Amino acid sequence: MHDEQNGHHRALTELRERLAGGLARARLTQTQLAARAGLARTTVSEALSPTKPVPSSKTVAALADALRLPVQELLILQRTAAEESGAIPMGGPGRPVGEWEPHDLEVHPAGPGETAAASGTPAARVLPGYVTREHDRMLADAVRDTTAGRSRIVVLVGTSSTGKTRACWEAVQPLAGQGWQLWHPFDPTRAQAALEDLHRVGPRTVVWLNEAQHYFGDRTVGEQIAAAVHQLLVSRERGPVLVLGTLWPEYAHQYTALPAPGAEDPHSRVRELLAGSTLTVPDVFDAPAMAAADALAECGDVLLGNALTRARTDGRVTQDLAGAPELLNRYQQASPAAKAVLEAAMDARRLGVGLHLPQAFLTDAATDYLHQSDYDHLTDDWAEQSYAELAKLVYGKQVPLRRTIPRPPRRPPTPTTAVGTAAPQATGPQLRLADYLEQHGRITRRHMCPPASFWHAAHAHLTNPDDLNNLTRAAEQRHRLQWAHYLRHQAADHGSTEALHRLAIMREGTGDREAAEALARQAAHHGKSEALYELAQMREEAGDGEGAEALARQAAHHGKTEALYRLARMRANAGDREGAADLARQAADHGNTEALYDLAQMREEAGDREGAELLACQAADHGNTEALYCLAVMREQAGDRESAESLARQVAQHGGSHALYSLALMRAEAGDRESAETLFWQAADHGSTDSLYDLAVTREEAGDREGAEALARQAAERGNPHVLHDLALMREGAGDREGAEALARRARPEALHDLALMREEAGDREGAEALARQAAERGNPHVLHDLALMREEAGDRKGAEALAHQAAERESTDALHSLALMRKKAGKQEDAEALARQAADLGSLPALHSLAVMREEAGHRESAEALARQAAGHGSTEALYRIAAMREEAGEREGAETLARIAADYGNHALHTLPKLLNSLWPYGLDPSGKPTPSWQP
Template sequence: MHGKQSGGSLALTELRERLADGLARARLNQTQLAKQAELGRTTVSEALSPTKPVPSAETVAALARVLRLPVGELLELRWTAVEEAGTVPAGGPGRRIGQWDPHDLEVHPAGAGRAPSDPDTPVLRALPGYVPREHDGLLGEAVRDAAAGRSRIVVLVGSSSTGKTRACWEAVQPLAKKGWRLWHPFDPTRAEAAVEDLHRVGPRTVVWLNEAQHYLGNPVSGERIAAAVHHLLVSPERGPVLVLGTLWPEYEKQYTALPRPGTEDPYSRARELLAGRTLAVPEAFDARALAAAAVLAESGDRLMADALTRARTDGRMTQDLAGAPELLNRYQNASPAAKAVLEAAMDARRLGVGLHLSQAFLTDAATDYLDQNDYDQLTDDWAEQAYAELALLVHGKQAPLRRTTPRAPRRPPPAAATEAPAPPPAGPQFRLADYLEQHSRTTRRHLCPPASFWHAAHTHLVRPDDLGNLTEAAEGRHRLQWAHHLRHRAATHGSTTALFRLAMMRERAGDREGAEALFRQAADRGSTTALFRLAVMWEGAGDREGAEALVRQAADRGNTDVLYRLAEMREEAGDREGAEALARQAADRGNTDVLCRLAQVREGAGDREGAEALFRQAADRGNTDVLYRLAEMREVLRRQWPYGLDPDGTPTPPWQPPSAPTVLG
């Protein structure tokens, strides 16, 4: 840093000196620089002038790129200059880190709050001392990179109540001293807020994506959010920014798993965003962390001391501090009616029902969880008493089952109107505590819910995803009659998967007309697989032109794999030309894999020349991977035929000596 000039800005002086040095090294004048940076001549002149205001971030980034200077470092200097000038802009969504209460960012409180001296001030919620662990060091490196002007993203992965959110809060405290902002998108829903305002995020902002499954896993907006976050990170003029997120391990596995060949890839952008950017948070404190916790306890941290009395053996300190053991205790010692309601909620969540559980569903589902003696002792107000018991807060201000109010969805109507969406469940809604949900996934994974659970699901649930998930769960547990009824209800409420399965059942039963009607309903709701099944039915009935038209519709909607499946049928029927024509249609739409798969069928049938011709067509359309396969085929043939190959790969006939001349008599 150069010496301070009287009345000047150190950062602005250094910024302009570095730009001037870069201009000299590039051997450009200001007019040439303006042209290459696609800026006005006056804009460039003012950016370099010591008497003009701080240039914009876009101007600095454009000049830095042309002059091959580090964009992040120059933008950091520009921001410091803006601060020194006292003209810091609003900077997009969010507010200064120091203005946030950590509990508003979903950091778990621990212990009872204390009343402030001012009766009009809210109760002060307790926050125990913090014990840094190994992942905190790696997280700190990302924070230091961001402070130095390089945008970063880190997603902490760990089970419920392992300290992920608290680690993020502690990590950003150095940025609070530098005046950074923090934005937590959550209103009206997390995903909607992110989609609405990610493009407005400004430099020096922490983007807080706690419980990142609500963003990346959103079935409507998840991929858009992942793409927007990626764009934010790679746009130097918008940085530096720091994106912090948290995930449970099962969600991280779901988003990063490679799809099986031929299946959809619903998390391609999320997988790209998370690659190499996750950080594991262990379940328990190791010996070093426990020793540090003991030091805090000895220094007067009563919450830490209290937790050590229970968690020193297994090291699960963060779970204890967040109230998890008390939640478990409340479940194990609940009244029979309250325990029955909790177990119905646990089974609903682990079998795929959404976060918000209706009171009507839980109440009806709970009855068969009671033995006959407890059932006979129920009073008329048993349900009211059970919900009141489960609403009582435990250590950490959590409740085993808390009342919740889902926000009404605010989505634009679909482009193609089908059926009206299912109405939201009526009556009060409840949410199971995260720790109890995760606990039940382990302890109850081998248990099958009783009949009252399935009956309540069929009576009260209306969301297609909930009904579809429970249909699969019922089938997997051999509750086939309930699976049948739940599938019909799912189809009634808009599930294309349920419609497709019902249509397949009709087709297997010989009801062609009923199957076709259901396949059409599923196709009208966007199912390309249903279009293909219709095509198969029409192909079998001899209507090849109609079948091909249906397959083209599916391909137009993005599912080119169906072209291969119809091509395979043509190949098996002996129509090689028809099969090739369909494969070429798929290749023309960008799916050369169809040509390759058909080539493999030909090769397996012993038709080497036909296979090679199809592989060549795939290579001509840009699939260079097949060149290796062609070379491999040549090598195999060369070993089998020692006399050599022509340039086109045709085996050369073995050399024969000329016959002896005929002697005329």
């Protein structure tokens, strides 16, 4: 049934005519109608527009109610229009976008109650008018991409109650009339639901991953979920899809931070998935957003108007709407006992305890948070009264501490051994702290160490090994060594592989080998074989080869074949080639291709070429071509060019061009340019951009500039911009400034950077600054920094400061900080402090630290301490420890202890020199109160 006259479906035409007639009769503007209906202005405009898709059933119901039109009749028209347009539900998990209620998707409720809709429709909780900000515009671009057929993922990152989930909700509304579905993985747990059904997601589906840490941060399946999401996004058959998620900044940083060298990388797949896919949601409304909110309030949006009266000063409108101020009031005005419970919950969450807090733990933990006079006045039912008080609703329908019932696990239990049993599930009521109060506690209580009752309650009531392990680390970071010791044992008793691992190494260090092995085997049985591996290394270093081998074989049996491989390397380094070969074979039998690589080298060195090639080919078949590559280089060095090239081509056939490239370099160094160029071309044909680089440089040196540029462009197109960069520098060195600049602009910003420094060294300051500004405009302000330092060294302090300020204007405060350090080194203390203060005022934490130290060195101890505390409040205790160490060295132990104790209460922020100072001051640790712990024996 198609209206041929106007090109629209008849049902949709009639629906829009009736809505437009109602709007005219009501004498409202679209903005006023949006406010009355509790909808976004854009949603109303699109519902009435003849060029937009069918509006959702939720939108039609809200508009009909606001215009006093018959809701059921208009909903029938909406359904008919949706059928006529082909917007029908599809297979796979989820249901049509228009059937979702925003609060079911965890959009924060706003306002004290519900609005009764017209007869025949359920009561609906009203959302305040929506203010579009920059992140909404970028999110809308992603939605448009998906409607054009391209799958997208966007994860909104922002602090609690900043409107992340509401932004996602508003963004998907245009999809409601286009037949899209929305799936919110939630039951039985978020992670389980996602992992089990992601493979079923079909085209035109929104995957809703609100609070994405519950999916990607799951210790067991987080990486698998990330891999499944990635597969969904790249699958043409299943697209287009839109994946939307939200995260707090601390989780985003945790998942995207690169691990330290040699450390585990628990979030590699999540990091890859989030790369380029996060979108920051600001904490506050800026001036344009406040103006837009004012306009909505003036049109009758009561909820938004009330929020603006409270949040106009700080711009935290969304937090106010979500009930944050009332939550804060409830905390600040709580009874002493209820406040103690909340603070115990805040400390538990910030120190790493999970979302679900056992009530028995909180009750016992709270007692030492009470002042003695409040404690003396506690009644027998103080706990019941406190929990009842904290369960009362606040503005926004939130509670400070709510009862929660975690679903029991449905997976097979972890295998156990006779040494330890699986962690028992927590019994009794469990509670969850409100998000806003959790974040408030993280900020306001970061400088506090919980009292003794907290640690005692954790030891007595917590059973989750991850919770216990996190608290063990928190105790160690705060130099509460005795509690760390007991909590680690408790974590091990409940199956923490990390605790078992650490205890095994500690027992080995004390000579208790039997206990060490038992603990290591238990950790391996729970999936962590590193303990066996480390024990094997320790035994080998101690000369116990037999014991080392036995442990290495056990580690290999549990999947850690690296143990046998590393042991083989240790034997080889010790001169035991036969023993090394035997262990390498054992590792190879367990599938470790690095062992095959080592064996191949050993066979080649022993003259067994055929055996070496066989082993190298076996390694290549398993994806490791390094053995073939190594043999190729060894044969080239031995003068067997034909065999070397043959092996290099085998590497290329397995997808690696580096062997051909290396042979080419060796031939070039030997003076055989013709053969080298042939190999360079062969390597380039197999994808080596480095070969194109060398060929381009060769052409440039021979005067073939056109050929050099052509090769450089090819390399750049294949992902290697260094060629254009280096050609630019070569032309600059040859005096061709115009050609150099042209190439540098086509290369990466570092090329302009280097040209600028060359011009500065040549005395062309004006040209250097011009290039530096070009580089800064392309996102590289560091060149201004470097020029500033060069001018400083040349004695041009005024010019140095001018450039440093230009760098700072482009969000690089490093230049000001570096100048400050240079002035300090030159003895210009006053200048140094002034520059460091400027950098610190612009947000540089290292500069704030340096300024604190400078003030201490100058004898201004009070201001030094204040600055050090300020730095600690922003997450760095380095200044506190540095000043404490300075006072300790000066013999002022009391002053050193005061600052070190403050720093310890914040926790050790990965500064490797700090435990040394703490151990020298308090070798047995500190009690929770901050007093030195008396001598005790682990």
